[in-house]
Structure formats: structure tokens, C-alpha cells
Amino acid sequence: MRLLSLMMEELDYKKLYEAYSPNGRNPAVPPKILFKILIYAYMNDIWSSRKIELACKRDVNFMWLLEGFKAPDHNNIVRFRTGRLELILDDLFNQFIIKLYENNE
Numbered sequence: 001m002r003l004l005s006l007m008m009e010e011l012d013y014k015k016l017y018e019a020y021s022p023n024g025r026n027p028a029v030p031p032k033i034l035f036k037i038l039i040y041a042y043m044n045d046i047w048s049s050r051k052i053e054l055a056c057k058r059d060v061n062f063m064w065l066l067e068g069f070k071a072p073d074h075n076n077i078v079r080f081r082t083g084r085l086e087l088i089l090d091d092l093f094n095q096f097i098i099k100l101y102e103n104n105e
Contacts, residue, residue: 001040001061007103008036011095015088027076029069034080035092036065037072049074049081 016031027034040062041052056062056071063071072080081089 001064004040004043005036005065007099007105008032008039008096010099011092013092015091016085019085019088029066029072029076031080033065033067033069034072034077035089037062038077038081038089039096040065049077052077 013032013035016035020027020031029037037052037056041047041055044055046052046055053071053074056066
């Protein structure tokens with residue numbers, strides 16, 4: 001899990017942050033951390049946004065990835081991975097796969 005976090009720190013999140021309006025309020029959980037949560041959930045075969053929310057509240061590994069931020073609710077998770085962010089998330093997934101390949105993982 002820590003290796004995952006370190007590898008994900010090396011990704012380019014510029015497009016992800018550009019998708020958020022600078023005039024609106026700041027998200028409760030930074031997008032980069034939400035992406036880490038999603039990846040870790042998928043790696044642990046957790047697909048439901050409600051189950052991801054529960055894991056963020058009960059699993060110490062998810063709590064560590066949250067870096068002290070409050071667990072996102074399932075609605076925030078759904079909004080994050082759908083809509084206008086969908087294409088950006090594909091780019092991040094591809095970057096992550098390339099990073100795994102480069103590290104022989």
C-alpha cells in the first residue's frame with residue numbers, strides 16, 4: 001500500500017486539478033487522494049462506492065491513504081469517477097499502468 005502511494009505520487013495530476021473550478025469551494029478530499037483511494041479499492045476488489053466509503057471509515061490502510069482527511073461519502077466517490085472526470089481518470093489509469101510496468105510490478 002505504501003509502495004502504491006509512492007508510485008502514485010509520481011503521476012501527473014495537472015489535468016485532474018484543471019477539471020475543478022478555482023472559483024468553487026475546495027473538495028473535502030483532494031482529488032489526488034481520492035484517486036489513490038479508488039486504485040487501492042479496485043486492487044482489493046472493492047467496486048461499490050458505498051463499500052469504498054465504509055472501507056475509508058474502518059480500514060486502517062484506507063485511513064492512511066486519506067492522510068487525515070475525513071472519509072468521502074459514496075456520493076462524492078460516484079461524482080469523482082463519473083461525468084467530466086471520466087476521461088481524465090482514464091489518463092491517470094494509463095499513467096499508473098505504465099509506472100507499474102516501468103517498476104516491473
